[in-house]
Amino acid sequence: MTTALYPRVIATVTGTSATVTNPDGRSHAVAAAPDQDIRQLIVSRTADAARTAGTPLELITSGDRGVHHFLVYGDGDVEALPATEAEPMPLPTRASERASSQHGEEVGNTAQGREPTGLDSAPEPPARVSFITATPPVSAPATGWLARLGIMRPSPTQVARREWEATVSKHWAGCRSIAVANGKGGVGKTMTTAMIAAVLARYGGGNVLAWDNNDTRGTLGWRTEQGTYDATVRDLLAAADQLLAPDAAISDVSRYVHHQSVDRYDVLRSNPELLATDQRLTQGEFDVLMRVAARYYRLVIFDSGNDESAERWLRMVDHSTQLVIPTLTSPESAESAALLLDALRQRDERSAHLAAHAVVVVTQAEPSAHREMQRIVDGFAGQVRAVVRIPFDPALKAGALRYDALRTPARSAWLHVAAAAVADL
Incomplete structure (x- = not known):
């Protein structure tokens, strides 16, 4: 009690x-x-x-x-x-009632010729129930305990968010990869890569790699934390044989990637200080790197470069299971995204499938760009599987990319993007 x-x-x-x-x-x-x-x-x-x-x-x-x-x-x-503590306490019983009850029990026992000694044979106990019960999978994280208990019903927005959280928390058998691509520079590829990686790592439990697959001064390393080692994709390539050896440990890859302490994903950096001629990868080299990534990570998010004819760019498309195309609220970046979709539809059957099931992310570049955003969203509607809006947020424009630095509407929007990106993996 x-x-x-x-x-x-x-x-x-x-x-x-x-x-x-x-x-x-x-x-x-x-x-x-x-x-x-x-x-x-x-x-x-x-x-x-x-x-x-x-x-x-x-x-x-x-x-x-x-x-x-x-x-x-x-x-x-x-x-x-x-x-x-949720069971109501029994109401107190008055002393006279307790004495009357006890007296009645004693009279009953005496009437049956037995003294109330408590030595009567005990009845057979019921069948024992196991203390261990199976734990069912959680269909969706709860929005709040008041809603959970039925005291306050969740809003449609809360219901949608619950579904997104459940989607991004899932794991799959084998490695999956997402290509973030647009042939134009400065349209939000790095931002999109980092935000998707952060959501998937935070909700799904890590083992997510953001890979700067860029020949020409990729900036993913500039906008994320640097780890203990000043390592780039070239260092990882040189160590590929050791990392793929049967006795390699899961922690061995740590010296070649840069862990994000709060957002929980790792970054494989390019070297923005080198010219493109010093950073190009052949198809074979990309395949080796992909074997390493698939061994140590469950999800790989590619931050693509701008050269759509580069071997590493084309091989990225061949290895990807989902395509995400970012654009800002500007006609030039939106047209570049549309042209990429056109080119992929004509490349081969697999690329056409990626284009048809792509997710387009439209980021509001300035607070006043509402009309242009709507025009771009309408233009992509029906062309791809999903179009998601990202509201203006000053934390996305420059500096370190951290999920917690965003305002609530932007965080919710990136959760939506990540859920859309992995919905068909």
Whole structure:
């Protein structure tokens, strides 16, 4: 039996009405109006009572949605208490009633010719139930405990977010790869790569690689954290044989990538200080790097370069299972994205499939670019599998790319992008 630390209110809910027992033991009926939720009404009235009493009140509700236990404050704040405390306490029994009950038991025992010695043979216990129960998979993370308990219904936006979170938390058998591509520079490829990687790593538990697949001064390394080693893709290529050896350990790859301490993904850097002639990769070299990446990571996000004729660019497309095309709210970057889709549709069957199932990300470059954004979104609608808008956020324009630095609307939008990107993997 638990001991109440605060005055306790007990509410038994039946449909749209309830019987509420106050701390003084008096009960009264409460009925909800057609436009009210009975549970919200009970919480509101309990908060009013707590404000009048000058102390929080414990509230226990029971009914068709189970038994729930809360601590309600006078300012309207509500705290969920542990489930183990959720059973209503039995009402106290008066001493005279307890004595009468015990006397009745003794008379009954004597009438049957037995003394109440407690030595009677014990009945057979019921079949034992296992203490171990299977844990079912979570279909979607909860939006909030009030919504979970049915006291407040989630909004359509909260429902959608819950579905996105469930999608980006999944794992797949084998490595998957996503190509972030647009032939024009400065359209948000690096930003998109980092944000997708951050969402997938934070929700899915790491083992995500953001790969700067760029011949010409890739900036992914500039906008992300540098790790312990000043390593680039060339260093990883030189160590590929050791990393692919049977006795290689999972931690061996750490000296060649740069871990993001909060966003939890790793970055494989290019060297922005070298000319393109010193950074080109052949098809064979790219394939070796991809074998290493697939061994150590479950997801690879490619930040592509701008040269769509480069061997490493074409091989990236061949290895990718999903295409994401970023564009800003400008006609030039949107046209470049559309031309890339046209070219992929004509390249081969696999590239045409990537184009048809692509996700286009339209980032609002300036706070006032609402009309241009709508025009670009409408232009891509029906051409690809999904088009997602990213609202203007100053944290995306320059400097370090960190998911927590974004405003709430932008974080939610990038969650949507990542969910769309992995929905068909």
